[in-house]
Amino acid sequence: xxxxxxxxxxxxxxxxxxxxxxxxxxxxxxxxxxxxxxxxxxxxxxxxxxxxxxxxxxxxxxxxxxxxxxxxxxxxxxxxxxxxxxxxxxxxxxxxxxxxxxxxxxxxxxxxxxxxxxxxxxxxxxxxxxxxxxxxxxxxxxxxxxxxxxxxxxxxxxxxxxxxxxxxxxxxxxxxxxxxxxxxxxxxxxxxxxxxxxxxxxxxxxxxxxxxxxxxxxxxxxxxxxxxxxxxxxxxxxxxxxxxxxxxxxxxxxxxxxxxxxxxxxxxxxxxxxxxxxxxxxxxxxxxxxxxxxxxxxxxxxxxxxxxxxxxxxxxxxxxxxxxxxxxxxxxxxxxxxxxxxxxxxxxxxxxxxxxxxxxxxxxxxxxxxxxxxxxxxxxxxxxxxxxxxxxxxxxxxxxxxxxxxxxxxxxxxxxxxxxxxxxxxxxxxxxxxxxxxxxxxxxxxxxxxxxxxxxxxxxxxxxxxxxxxxxxxxxxxxxxxxxxxxxxxxxxxxxxxxxxxxxxxxxxxxxxxxxxxxxxxxxxxxxxxxxxxxxxxxxxxxxxxxxxxxxxxxxxxxxxxxxxxxxxxxxxxxxxxxxxxxxxxxxxxxxxxxxxxxxxxxxxxxxxxxxxxxxxxxxxxxxxxxxxxxxxxxxxxxxxxxxxxxxxxxxxxxxxxxxxxxxxxxxxxxxxxxxxxxxxxxxxxxxxxxxxxxxxx
Numbered sequence: 001x002x003x004x005x006x007x008x009x010x011x012x013x014x015x016x017x018x019x020x021x022x023x024x025x026x027x028x029x030x031x032x033x034x035x036x037x038x039x040x041x042x043x044x045x046x047x048x049x050x051x052x053x054x055x056x057x058x059x060x061x062x063x064x065x066x067x068x069x070x071x072x073x074x075x076x077x078x079x080x081x082x083x084x085x086x087x088x089x090x091x092x093x094x095x096x097x098x099x100x101x102x103x104x105x106x107x108x109x110x111x112x113x114x115x116x117x118x119x120x121x122x123x124x125x126x127x128x129x130x131x132x133x134x135x136x137x138x139x140x141x142x143x144x145x146x147x148x149x150x151x152x153x154x155x156x157x158x159x160x161x162x163x164x165x166x167x168x169x170x171x172x173x174x175x176x177x178x179x180x181x182x183x184x185x186x187x188x189x190x191x192x193x194x195x196x197x198x199x200x201x202x203x204x205x206x207x208x209x210x211x212x213x214x215x216x217x218x219x220x221x222x223x224x225x226x227x228x229x230x231x232x233x234x235x236x237x238x239x240x241x242x243x244x245x246x247x248x249x250x251x252x253x254x255x256x257x258x259x260x261x262x263x264x265x266x267x268x269x270x271x272x273x274x275x276x277x278x279x280x281x282x283x284x285x286x287x288x289x290x291x292x293x294x295x296x297x298x299x300x301x302x303x304x305x306x307x308x309x310x311x312x313x314x315x316x317x318x319x320x321x322x323x324x325x326x327x328x329x330x331x332x333x334x335x336x337x338x339x340x341x342x343x344x345x346x347x348x349x350x351x352x353x354x355x356x357x358x359x360x361x362x363x364x365x366x367x368x369x370x371x372x373x374x375x376x377x378x379x380x381x382x383x384x385x386x387x388x389x390x391x392x393x394x395x396x397x398x399x400x401x402x403x404x405x406x407x408x409x410x411x412x413x414x415x416x417x418x419x420x421x422x423x424x425x426x427x428x429x430x431x432x433x434x435x436x437x438x439x440x441x442x443x444x445x446x447x448x449x450x451x452x453x454x455x456x457x458x459x460x461x462x463x464x465x466x467x468x469x470x471x472x473x474x475x476x477x478x479x480x481x482x483x484x485x486x487x488x489x490x491x492x493x494x495x496x497x498x499x500x501x502x503x504x505x506x507x508x509x510x511x512x513x514x515x516x517x518x519x520x521x522x523x524x525x526x527x528x529x530x531x532x533x534x535x536x537x538x539x540x541x542x543x544x545x546x547x548x549x550x551x552x553x554x555x556x557x558x559x560x561x562x563x564x565x566x567x568x569x570x571x572x573x574x575x576x577x578x579x580x581x582x583x584x585x586x587x588x589x590x591x592x593x594x595x596x597x598x599x600x601x602x603x604x605x606x607x608x609x610x611x612x613x614x615x616x617x618x619x620x621x622x623x624x625x626x627x628x629x630x631x632x633x634x635x636x637x638x639x640x641x642x643x644x645x646x647x648x649x650x651x652x653x654x655x656x657x658x659x660x661x662x663x664x665x666x667x668x669x670x671x672x673x674x675x676x677x678x679x680x681x682x683x684x685x686x687x688x689x690x691x692x693x694x695x696x697x698x
Contacts (some may be wrong), residue, residue, distance in 0.1 A: 311342010
């Protein structure tokens with residue numbers, strides 16, 4: 001029987017045709033980038049998010065990519081699944097589960113602090129830290145029970161301590177009595193060896209079988225050869241019984257202690273789950289960032305964002321499962337797909353030969369819609385835009401027919417009916433081989449009626465077909481466009497390239513000729529096709545050329561826009577680097593100025609101290625000059641940056657005192673006297689503003 005939670009996950013994903021789009025298999029490809037069991041579970045339980053949730057997840061991914069670029073990724077060390085489903089429901093957690101929880105809580109606390117330090121740079125990730133609760137009290141409770149190896153401590157309770165002391169005493173007494181037995185010559189003469197063995201936790205001696213009666217006691221076992229029996233000497237039986245009772249009492253006490261600790265954990269379950277949810281969101285962004293770095297993926301743009309398209313735009317998109325096949329050596333390469341839907345047309349009809357990539361194109365588009373709703377990246381080039389569709393309705397393949405006892409055509413109709421009922425302007429509809437599986441004329445007529453309904457309701461639709469009448473459909477509707485997948489007529493191999501703006505040919509006659517069908521047959525087929533479709537074909541060819549030319553101009557413009565965006569990003573990066581370098585140089589210059597000013601002030605102070613040794617008539621003018629110099633030097637450090645530092649100085653701020661070569665905590669700021677009192681441990685130091693700096697000396 002399927003787990004109820006698994007059924008819930010599948011049901012949530014089915015809003016986006018998750019099973020048809022093989023999202024479970026795709027997410028498995030992300031798992032190898034997971035740092036912990038928590039990350040793996042988060043992927044396996046991931047479902048489409050609400051619009052705000054999806055945007056937040058994509059923003060977290062973008063911020064994590066920035067951290068990767070800055071080589072400042074968080075460490076996921078110690079992260080694990082704190083309460084797996086079965087463990088969380090258990091009445092008592094075992095030591096290993098409690099150790100895992102302890103490790104997770106430590107990691108969560110560390111990550112919370114790490115995020116707090118960077119909240120201004122990565123605000124979306126920083127929000128996670130704010131949602132992770134403080135569970136230090138629970139950690140302390142665990143630490144009172146478990147040692148560093150994860151075993152219940154000897155002093156976890158007074159009773160346990162007494163029981164373990166008793167076990168130790170009994171063990172010593174048993175060892176002493178066994179040694180006495182071994183020391184007897186009548187016993188040594190009948191032993192197979194002089195070692196003390198254990199059977200069921202009891203000490204036993206290996207006695208030769210034919211002499212077993214010479215050692216009084218209980219026989220616990222016999223050797224595999226039958227030549228020896230293992231006897232517990234009578235002298236230690238009573239002590240052994242007492243030891244067994246003590247061990248039983250110890251186990252009961254350990255059970256009680258763990259049960260009590262498990263109750264504390266269960267009482268904190270909601271807070272633990274909040275913590276694990278936050279850390280899981282962090283790890284999902286971490287996983288996605290590493291996935292992007294390896295396969296060349298990125299978070300899709302959303303319509304309305306800067307440089308985003310107005311609808312669905314796939315630029316050099318690659319299906320994740322094909323990427324995985326390349327990685328394991330099953331195929332050589334993935335041919336990227338360019339696809340556009342939205343703006344001036346809401347429906348794209350894709351035609352072309354069998355195995356030419358039509359189904360892959362539909363599945364890639366649908367999968368990208370689902371991954372984007374999950375807050376995950378998509379393998380595509382910069383500029384790829386994916387709207388946040390509310391659902392994906394897909395009629396792809398016929399994998400359900402056997403299970404539902406339906407014919408191929410009936411199964412197609414069932415899924416089309418579902419799409420007609422549920423799809424709207426915020427949906428994406430995928431129709432593979434529309435009109436197939438029945439009489440061609442009736443199938444084409446029914447398919448055309450279905451497409452007209454979707455066009456009328458402005459439902460974004462991707463449709464693949466071999467039906468000639470459906471190819472003509474796009475020429476009669478302004479909101480519909482044709483596209484084709486190409487194949488090489490020489491090799492009869494598909495190129496898997498998709499061209500928007502022109503219908504494709506199934507290539508049946510060409511392929512038949514190449515495969516050796518008699519020419520009289522293929523010529524007759526061509527003649528009949530030309531007589532039937534001649535005038536229509538001529539008109540369609542003219543329209544095809546016009547639309548193809550327009551599409552090429554559009555593609556060229558989009559490429560130029562993408563290049564301009566890339567160039568702009570490069571300039572932004574350079575500007576940022578120059579700004580950072582300028583700030584660094586300014587800070588270094590400021591530090592140098594401050595050091596020289598401090599040296600000058602020290603010299604002035606020394607000179608003022610020596611004035612008492614100078615004749616009074618000379619000391620007066622010299623004092624005036626030195627005090628003027630002192631004022632000038634004091635003002636020399638007040639650049640805008642330094643003034644900002646002094647203005648921001650508050651109780652609790654960290655400052656560096658060059659005189660003491662220490663970074664200290666500000667205890668009090670007296671702006672009237674321009675003095676600051678700092679604390680270093682229990683010591684308090686009062687210095688002038690000129691004595692403090694934000695720059696630690698190297």
